[in-house]
Amino acid sequence: MLPILFSSCYKKEIKKEKTTENPFYDKAFAYRETKKPDGAFLYFNKAKDFFIQQNDSLGAGKCLVNMAIISADRGDYFGGQELSLNAIAYFNEKDQKQHVYIQSNYNNLGITSDNLKEYKQAITFYEKSKKYTVGNLGLLVVQNNIANAYKRLKNYPKALAIYKDILAKNISQTEYARTLTNLVYTEWLQNEQFNAAPPLLKALKIREQENDIKGLNYSYFALADYYTKKKPDSALYFAERMYQTAKEINNPGDQLQALQKLIKLSAPANSIRYFDRYQNLEDSLQTIRNAAKNQFALIRYESEKTKADNLKLQKENTEKKYELATREFLLLAGFITFISAAIIGAFWYRKRQENMKAEAQKAITESRLKTSKKVHDVVANGLYRVMTEIENELNLNKELILDKIENLYEKSRDISYEKPVSPDKPFNEIISALLSSFATENTKILIAGNDAELWLKVNEQSRYELEHVIQELMVNMQKHSKASNVALRFENINEQINIYYTDNGLGMPEDALLGNGLRNTGNRIEQIKGAITFDTKVQKGLKIQISFPVS
The missing domain is CATH 1.10.287 (Helix Hairpins)
Structure with missing residues (x-):
């Protein structure tokens, strides 16, 4: 697996340009340029809302793309994908001046899809990004991204054809080294007998001469992979170089991959030490990413809540104006029309308001x-x-x-x-798992008749409602009954499902039947045209019978 850094290069940020006067937009760029992504995200979100109010579609789109790139950079790939998809509608693809923003947006969709392992979708977005890319360097990078996605799909011939096409062009030494490494590494993936060492070392030397630190990191990765089986000592050397370089450029993703190799290649004592580092770094990285996701989600939630509150206030003001205008009209009509017409009109109006x-x-x-x-x-x-x-x-x-x-x-x-209800396993297993989760050392749960065949003809809506009914009964049992034995028996008699529940607990007083939970239970049973009967008069415990038609 290649490092994330090189799987989706060319994250082009949206540059600040003169647009509708928007103080939030200026603040957003100030935060972004000082490497404060949380603040930048917050003010891009505020700027987006301001642009929408001003009917500035382009401004709103640029804000969404910046928010999407920030989310993707912080590891929130789903959030970044959603924001980029929302941004598409704000751009005009026929306007060439907007192509730079459209290209950046589709590229970010390719990056997020790549990181979510949706490689076919990533290729689709990279191809769209390529359509709007201006400049040879940008096109070469997008081509590399497309080839990398084909490589992850193990479509090696397609990937190799693209790499070779790039190498045939007049490109810089840095671009040549990167493409050569990708090409040779892919050829080795396709054929492990291929002698990849000479060209990989050649690319490494070029990167050392060009002082391409990020490129060096990828060369170390490829060489460590290649030498793992052939020369473990050399593989260990390049894995250590990769780890040191990843720390130097502060790339935690590459550090994790380097540590994975060091754990595998090192002596047992060192492997334990590297494993501890890996675990601590992974936990730290996950904590940071989760914090970013939660923060971005909260910012968007607060924004949507504010808009909803404003809409509600506008609606209330409109309704008040409407009521006031209607009263004035009726008052004027009362002076002009006959008394009888005024009385009828007032009665009709009052009745209508009451009904509404x-x-x-x-x-x-x-x-x-x-x-x-x-x-x-x-x-x-x-x-x-x-x-x-x-x-x-x-x-x-x-x-x-x-x-x-x-x-x-x-x-x-x-x-x-x-x-929609869409269970991913048989319903009898869902019921068994649900009931078993309430079993404790002091409470035994006995289940009879819960066979897969029993539920074959029961529709999904009935299953959904029944699952919550049984869950409600079990929660009430554990909260209130103090039962040590609970039994549920299921049967199908003449296309009607019968469920018999029995426990030896404290029973249920009459007033308990009025609680919200059991009232909801009764409503659910009614929705599937069934019936539920509570026998609260037994000497000890509780008996319940639930019946409903199969379809």
């Missing part, structure tokens, strides 16, 4: 209930489930728990959207 308010209040109430239901089912119960697993898991799998928390985070971000 009633409908609006109903819509607000329904929206709040729906959001409350989602927060309760998706976030609260999901978080409680993760807490239960953390509390009862002896051998805690940190990565698995972090994945689940990240999943909850993603769900909470999309809490107001209707997202």
Whole structure:
């Protein structure tokens, strides 16, 4: 795997140019030029909003491209990709003066796709960037990027053809050394018997003469790879040179790759030392990237929230003006028209206002209930489930728990959207995993009849609602029942699914049935045309029966 630095070169920043007077734009460039990306991102975002208010499409587009490049530089490739995609609509591809910004934007999309391992998509964006690139140097770099992407796809003939085409041109020594290294390294990847050492060393010598520090780093990488099997001592030497150079240019990504090679090639004692460095650097780099992602996301969230608040205020002011104008009109009409017409008009107006308010209040109430239901089912119960697993898991799998928390985070971000249900494993396994997560040393969970065949004809909506119903029952069981034995039995009788829940806990008082969680449970069962029955009169524990049609 090649270092990220060389897989996507030529990150061309958008230069500052005279545009609509915008104080935020000036501040953004001041922060960028003093190497303060967080401040630059914040003020580019403010400048973008200002340009949009002034109907300056080009200014807004340039701000988005700068924000996208900053995000990509800080390791937020998804964020950078999203911003660049948004920027496309703000540019006019027929205006040649805008081609420099369009080229930079498509190049950044190629870089983010490359780093996200979407190599085919990266090639598509690099080709579009090439279309708007001006100057031989820019074209050569974009060609190298395209060839590198083909190399990662293991389409070596295509990559080699591009490298050879570049070498046939009149290029600088620095560009020649870079392309020669790429060409020879690719030929060796295609055929490990190829003697790559002489041309790789030739490129290294040119880079030493040109004092091309970043290029030297890549030469060390390629030579370390080539010598790994043939001459491990030479491979170790070049890996050490790569590590020292990466530290010199402060490139943590290349440092990690150099450390990977040193761990593999060094003696056991040194390997442990290099492994500790690798782990510390990786943790530090990930912390920095996560902090940047969160900071950029927060900046964009606050901006969108402010715009939403302003729109709401504008709407309220418009409604007030409308009401005032309507009252004045009715007052004037009352003096002109007959008393009877005035009475009828006033009655109609009042009735209409009441209906509008009633409908609006109903819509607000329904929206709040729906959001409350989602927060309760998706976030609260999901978080409680993760807490239960953390509390009862002896051998805690940190990565698995972090994945689940990240999943909850993603769900909470999309809490107001209707997202399609798309499980990635059989539904009986989802139910088994859900129920098993509530099993503890003091509570046994018994499951019967939960076979894959049982759920074959049940549609996705019913599965989605049922999963949350069962989760709600298990959360209530663990919070309130103090049960030591819980049993769930599933069956299909005459195309109707029956679920029998039994526990030996404290039971459920009548007033508990009015809680938000169980009320949501009843609503979910109604949505799938089913029924739920609570037997609270048993001597001990609780019995529940859920029934719903298969389709």
